Amino acid sequence: MFRKIMVANRGEIALRVLRAARELGIKVVVAHSEADSQSLPVLLADEAICIGPAPSAQSYLNIPNLLSAALITGAEAIHPGYGFLAENPQFAEMCRDHGIVFIGPTPESMHSLGSKAGGREIAARSNVPTVPGTGVLRSVEEALEAAEAIGYPVLLKASAGGGGRGQKVVRSPEEMRTAFAQAQLEAQNYFSDPSLILEKYIELFRHVEVQVMGDGKGHVVHVGERDCSVQRRNQKLIEEAPSRLDEALRQEILAAGVRLAKYVNYQGAGTLEFIVDPEGNYYFMEMNTRIQVEHTVTEMVSGLDLVKLQIKIAAGEPFTLKQSEIVLRGHAIECRINAEDYEKDFRPSIGKVETLHFPGGPGVRVDSHLYAGYSIPPHYDSLVAKLIVHGEDRQEAIARMRRALAETVIEGPGLRTTVPFHLRVMDDELYQRGEVYTDFVARLLG
Structure with a gap:
């Protein structure tokens, strides 16, 4: 069993992981932003280490700072909680490269399942039904062609995303160009990946x-x-x-x-x-x-x-x-x-x-x-x-x-x-x- 782990997250999930680890006899380091210096996980941690200022990009999403914090404190593993870097295969790979255990799936699983397009492909191979749709779209013209074949309404989705971000319901060809551009922009802003897929939109489920x-x-x-x-x-x-x-x-x-x-x-x-x-x-x-x-x-x-x-x-x-x-x-x-x-x-x-x-x-x-x-x-x-x-x-x-x-x-x-x-x-x-x-x-x- 690990002697010490680091929690690379905040709020209630950081506290949840801390409690589970402590019951297993593991010491816990909580990595935190400047804004979270007085948060409950930080106050209850065995050790706390600041990883940057309040903006997530400079703290909870800052991979070099997180890895440095783990190495400095001697943490053997990192628990990413949910959100932030929890589903980032690059972070999992870099943990492995630095001799730190990523508490989660392998980078290979995350690569294959992390995108919606990849998940659809694996579902098809394992005989699990999927909503009629596409792989990653290369252009708005390809989206228009696929929507015509599937039938409106359709749903544009960020391939790398979740939580409803980068999603647009499209009910006609006239709406497609604007919706495609907006969904790409949201996907890039939230997930640093503008890739989109398209699926049949099921209204009620x-x-x-x-x-x-x-x-x-x-x-x-x-x-x-x-x-x-x-x-x-x-x-x-x-x-x-x-x-x-x-x-x-x-x-x-x-x-x-x-x-x-x-x-x-x-x-x-x-x-x-x-x-x-x-x-x-x-x-x-x-x-x-x-x-x-x-x-x-x-x-x-x-x-x-x-x-x-x-x-x-x-x-x-x-x-x-x-x-x-x-x-x-x-x-x-x-x-x-x-x-x-x-x-x-x-x-x-x-x-x-x-x-x-x-x-x-x-x-x-x-x-x-x-x-x-x-x-x-x-x-x-x-x-x-x-x-x-x-x-x-x-x-x-x-x-x-x-x-x-x-x-x-x-x-x-x-x-x-x-x-x-x-x-x-x-x-x-x-x-x-x-x-x-x-x-x-x-x-x-x-």
Whole structure:
């Protein structure tokens, strides 16, 4: 097992990794920007090292600074969390070149699965259905030709991206040239890669994802699936496990996820994302080669610590968990608490946290880096807490989440969070009945 690892991330995921490592007896170095010098992971770390000023490009995305920090502190491995460099194969390769273990999949897996075009190709080889679409487009003329063959509406997507960035819905040839240029620009700005692919746009669907763990030698298991259909502008807001799928379809999707991960001898934690339309057709979208924000609901229903498993696999410990040993119980829901004002189009809200109270009681978990007196910086993602509950069934989980949200207090001058939004969702009849597709938030807010 490692003696010391470095966390190359911030916020609640840095704290999550720190806690898992500490329970394994590992010392933790937290790399941080100047803006995060008083963050909770930094205050709780065994060691902390500043890697640059507030802008991500100069700190959390600064590969030379991160590698230097790991070497200076004697860290044997780096956990990248999610976002930032977590899915960057160049970073994983450079870690390996410097004798540092990257806690995640191999650079080769990340190269093959990291782009949407590459993921589509591997899905086809492993007999996993994909949405009708293309490989990387070479020109807008090629996009127009492909759209004509597939049929409008279509979706332009950044091949190297995720989180809805670099995506444009195109409903006619007249829209294509402008949308193509805009999507390329966004893809370049967010992912330093302007490559685009094109897919048939499916208007109404559930977003279902399969959690897998692999040892890099062909042994892969799934840890169930999650429903992530409550989204706004392709950003997930609420996730739950298990999904509300017919059992036969659920098993088929789980098997497809394992099949694809085995095809590339996947190592560590990974997530395969699927579209499921109202008729029960399912299509592979992409694979996220990292731990996900919403891994918590899978942990709640499985009893497994996925971050500890990541670390153990990266350390070379045998991964012997069998599929038959994974038993999922009950229902879990996660609400992402963002520092945003949902009544003003989810406008970011920053400020100092003066009053803070998180809920407790049976089946309630809070992952957060907040503390009273902490000032939320304006430079990063607005996620400030994850509220997760577990119940015997979905009905109890909803009731428990409603109770937990009502107990949550995050207050400060001018500070707003999405707690009121989540309470509104929990009270919504369509949500309570499980009639939720990716257009749910648009319908809810009118």
